[in-house]
Amino acid sequence: MSDETGRRRVARLFDIRRIIGALFLLYGVILSVVGLLDDKAAVDKAEGVRINLWTGIAMIVVGAVFLLWERLRPLDAPDASHSEEEDTEHGPA
Numbered sequence: 001m002s003d004e005t006g007r008r009r010v011a012r013l014f015d016i017r018r019i020i021g022a023l024f025l026l027y028g029v030i031l032s033v034v035g036l037l038d039d040k041a042a043v044d045k046a047e048g049v050r051i052n053l054w055t056g057i058a059m060i061v062v063g064a065v066f067l068l069w070e071r072l073r074p075l076d077a078p079d080a081s082h083s084e085e086e087d088t089e090h091g092p093a
Helices: 002-012 014-036 040-045 051-072 080-090
Strands: none
Touching: 014 051
């Protein structure tokens, strides 16, 4: 594996869209399961709406959109040789 390939892989691994999407998916699944297991008292408290279930489904959709966005528009890592050239041109601060 070349240095450039490794740099791109690391940049994509820590893409904020991936982290946010994964968190939305995780919390959405948890909330959906809680919404499915709500008892009648919890549903009556929310005026007959399974609010945990609907909020969980919405979070799953938002998380999937973030992950799809990250997959369709991947982040390009900056070229290391280009940034080193800029550093040598400007000199020490």
